Amino acid sequence: MNTTYLGLELRRFARDRANLFFIGVLPAFFYIIFGATQAYGGSPLGNGNVALYILVSMAAYGAVTATVGVGGMAAVERMQGWGRQLGLTPLRDGGFVLVKITLAVVVALLPVTLIAVIGALTGAEGTTVAWTLSLLAVAGGACVFALFGLCAGLAFRTEAAVSAASGMVVVLAFLGNVFVPLSGTLLAIAKFTPLYGYVALARYPVTEGRLISGDGASLGSDPLWLPLLNLGVWSAVLAVAAVLLVRRGRERQ
Amino acid sequence: MTHTRPTAPPSPAAATGAPAVELRGLTKTFATRSGDVAAVRGVDLRIETGEVVAVLGPNGAGKTTTIDMLLGLTSPTGGSAEVFGRPPRDAVREGRVSAVLQTGGLLRDLTVRETVRLIASTYDAPAPVEDVIDRAGLGAVASRMVSKCSGGEQQRLRFALALLPDPELLVLDEPTAGMDVTARRDFWRVMHAEAARGRTVVFATHYLEEADDFADRIVVVAQGRVVADGPTAEIRSRAVGRTVHATLPTTGRDDAVATLRRLAGAADVTVQGDRVRVVATDSDAVARTLLVELDAHDLEILTGSLDEAFVALTGAAQTTEEGR
Numbered sequence: 001m002n003t004t005y006l007g008l009e010l011r012r013f014a015r016d017r018a019n020l021f022f023i024g025v026l027p028a029f030f031y032i033i034f035g036a037t038q039a040y041g042g043s044p045l046g047n048g049n050v051a052l053y054i055l056v057s058m059a060a061y062g063a064v065t066a067t068v069g070v071g072g073m074a075a076v077e078r079m080q081g082w083g084r085q086l087g088l089t090p091l092r093d094g095g096f097v098l099v100k101i102t103l104a105v106v107v108a109l110l111p112v113t114l115i116a117v118i119g120a121l122t123g124a125e126g127t128t129v130a131w132t133l134s135l136l137a138v139a140g141g142a143c144v145f146a147l148f149g150l151c152a153g154l155a156f157r158t159e160a161a162v163s164a165a166s167g168m169v170v171v172l173a174f175l176g177n178v179f180v181p182l183s184g185t186l187l188a189i190a191k192f193t194p195l196y197g198y199v200a201l202a203r204y205p206v207t208e209g210r211l212i213s214g215d216g217a218s219l220g221s222d223p224l225w226l227p228l229l230n231l232g233v234w235s236a237v238l239a240v241a242a243v244l245l246v247r248r249g250r251e252r253q
Numbered sequence: 254m255t256h257t258r259p260t261a262p263p264s265p266a267a268a269t270g271a272p273a274v275e276l277r278g279l280t281k282t283f284a285t286r287s288g289d290v291a292a293v294r295g296v297d298l299r300i301e302t303g304e305v306v307a308v309l310g311p312n313g314a315g316k317t318t319t320i321d322m323l324l325g326l327t328s329p330t331g332g333s334a335e336v337f338g339r340p341p342r343d344a345v346r347e348g349r350v351s352a353v354l355q356t357g358g359l360l361r362d363l364t365v366r367e368t369v370r371l372i373a374s375t376y377d378a379p380a381p382v383e384d385v386i387d388r389a390g391l392g393a394v395a396s397r398m399v400s401k402c403s404g405g406e407q408q409r410l411r412f413a414l415a416l417l418p419d420p421e422l423l424v425l426d427e428p429t430a431g432m433d434v435t436a437r438r439d440f441w442r443v444m445h446a447e448a449a450r451g452r453t454v455v456f457a458t459h460y461l462e463e464a465d466d467f468a469d470r471i472v473v474v475a476q477g478r479v480v481a482d483g484p485t486a487e488i489r490s491r492a493v494g495r496t497v498h499a500t501l502p503t504t505g506r507d508d509a510v511a512t513l514r515r516l517a518g519a520a521d522v523t524v525q526g527d528r529v530r531v532v533a534t535d536s537d538a539v540a541r542t543l544l545v546e547l548d549a550h551d552l553e554i555l556t557g558s559l560d561e562a563f564v565a566l567t568g569a570a571q572t573t574e575e576g577r
Contacts (some may be wrong), residue, residue, distance in 0.1 A: 002374050002375065004370060004371065004373075004374035005371055005374055008363060008367055008370065008371050011367070012362050012363060015362055016362070047354050077360065079352070080358070081358030081359075082358055082360060083370070084326055084354055084358050085354065085358040085359070085414070086375070087324070087325070087326045087345075088324060088326075088345060088347070088351055088354070088414075088415075089345070089372055089375035089376065090346040090347075090348065090375055090376060091375040094281075095375075146349070252328070
C-alpha cells in the first residue's frame with residue numbers, strides 16, 4: 001500500500017471545507033437534532049434504545065455520503081487525465097483502487113466516529129455487541145456505495161455529477177427508510193431501494209429486524225435475509241454498471 | 254542552430270543492441286458512432302539510443318495516438334511497439350521511459366511539491382524530489398497549488414514528474430502547446446540540458462521551427478503514416494520548398510493545371526485568376542514544365558517560409574490520400 005499517496009489524499013480531503021462540512025459535520029448535526037435532543041430517544045428498543053437506532057441511521061447516511069464522494073472523484077480524476085499520468089508510473093490499477101478504498105473507509109469513519117462519540121455522551125445506549133456490530137456494518141457496507149459514486153463519475157465525467165450523486169443520497173436515504181420511519185405503501189416500496197438493505201443490516205444488531213414507526217406502533221419485523229438480499233442485489237447492479245462504464249470509457253480513449 | 258551532444262553513456266539496452274523504440278506496422282482504429290476511424294495506418298519507426306527525434310505533423314496526424322501506444326497507454330489494433338526491446342508497459346514499470354503528456358492530467362488541489370512527492374512514491378528508487386523540482390525550474394513555485402500555476406508552470410511540473418525515474422527515453426507530446434514565447438524558450442533550454450545527459454528524446458510537435466532547433470532527426474507524420482524521415486538538415490532542405498508562380502495561357506488552362514498536379518515535384522497547386530501557384534519540392538522541375546511544356550510566362554520563384562514547407566511535406570500525403 002502506497003502510504004504517501006494515501007497521506008496526500010487525506011490532505012486533499014481536509015483542504016475541501018465544504019466536503020468536510022457535508023460529510024463530517026452535517027450528519028452529526030442531524031443526529032443531535034433528531035436523536036440526542038428528542039424525548040423518544042431514551043425509549044428502549046431491542047438491544048439498545050431509539051437514540052442508538054437513530055445514531056446508526058445518521059452514521060450510515062454520513063458514511064455513504066463520504067464513500068459516494070470518494071468514489072465519484074476517483075472516476076472523474078481518472079477521466080480528466082490523471083489516469084494517463086498514473087499510467088506512466090509503475091503504480092498498478094489495483095494499487096490505485098486500494099488507496100481509494102482505504103481513503104473511502106477513513107473518510108467514512110469521520111462522521112461515524114463523531115456521531116458515535118456524541119451519541120455515547122448524550123444517551124444512546126446499547127449492548128457492546130450491538131454498538132460494535134452496527135458500526136462495523138455501517139463502515140463496511142458504505143464501501144459498496146463508493147461504486148455508486150464511481151458510476152456517476154464514469155457516466156458524466158464532471159465534478160458536478162459527483163455532487164449531484166451525493167445529493168441523490170439524501171433522496172435515497174428518505175426512500176430507504178433511513179431518516180423518517182416509513183409505513184404502508186412507502187415502506188413496501190422502500191424495501192426495493194438501494195439504501196434500505198444497508199441501513200436495515202446496520203440496525204439489525206440493535207433491532208433484530210424490528211421495524212419501528214413514527215407513532216410507536218409495531219410494523220412487524222424483517223427477516224435477516226431481506227436486507228442481505230437487498231444489499232447483495234444492489235452491490236451486483238452497481239458493480240456490473242461500473243464494469244460496463246469502465247469498458248465504455250476505455251473504448252472511447 | 255546546431256547542438257553538439259556528448260556521446261550517450263553505455264546503457265544496458267545499448268549492450269544488447271535493442272533500439273530505444275521499435276514500431277512495426279503499427280495501426281490503431283477507433284470505433285465511433287459514425288464508423289471506424291483509422292488514426293494510425295501502419296507506422297514503422299526505429300529510434301536508436303541517444304537520438305533526439307522530432308515527430309512532426311499537423312493536428313490529427315496520429316502523433317498522440319502513436320505516442321500513447323509507444324507508452325503502453327493504448328493497445329495497438331495491429332502491429333507492435335517495443336521500448337528497449339520490451340513491451341512498453343514493462344519499460345514504464347522499470348522507469349526506463351517516461352513522458353510529458355499534453356494538457357490535463359494534474360490534480361488541481363495539490364501543491365507542486367506534493368504532486369512530485371506523490372508520483373515519486375510510485376517508483377522504487379526515484380530521483381530526489383527537491384533535485385527534480387530545481388532541475389525543472391520550479392523552486393519558486395514549489396509550495397503553490399497546481400490550480401494557481403500558469404500553463405507553462407504546469408507543463409514544467411509534468412516535465413519534473415517525467416524526470417523522477419531518471420528515464421533513458423523521454424517522450425514529450427507537444428510539450429510547449431499553450432506556452433508563450435518566453436516560457437517556450439525556457440522549456441527548451443531545460444530540455445537541452447537533459448538531452449545533453451545522453452537521454453534519448455522523442456517529441457511530437459506541429460511547429461517545424463521547434464523540430465528544426467532541437468532534433469537531430471525529423472519524422473514527418475500525416476494521415477496516420479510516416480511521410481518523411483531523415484536528418485533534420487535533409488528534411489529541412491526538402492521541406493523548405495519554393496513556391497512557383499506563373500501566368501498560364503488562357504487556352505488549355507485546365508489541362509495545364511492537371512499536368513502540374515501530376516508532377517512529382519509539385520506538392521500543391523492552386524489557381525488564382527490567371528495565375529497559378531505551385532508549392533514545389535522540386536522548383537526546377539516545376540519551372541521547366543511551366544516554361545517549356547505549358548508555355549507559361551511571368552514566372553516567379555519564391556523561397557517558402559517554414560509554414561509553407563510544412564504544407565509541402567504533409568500536403569503531399571493528403572493529395573496521395575485523396576487520390577486513392
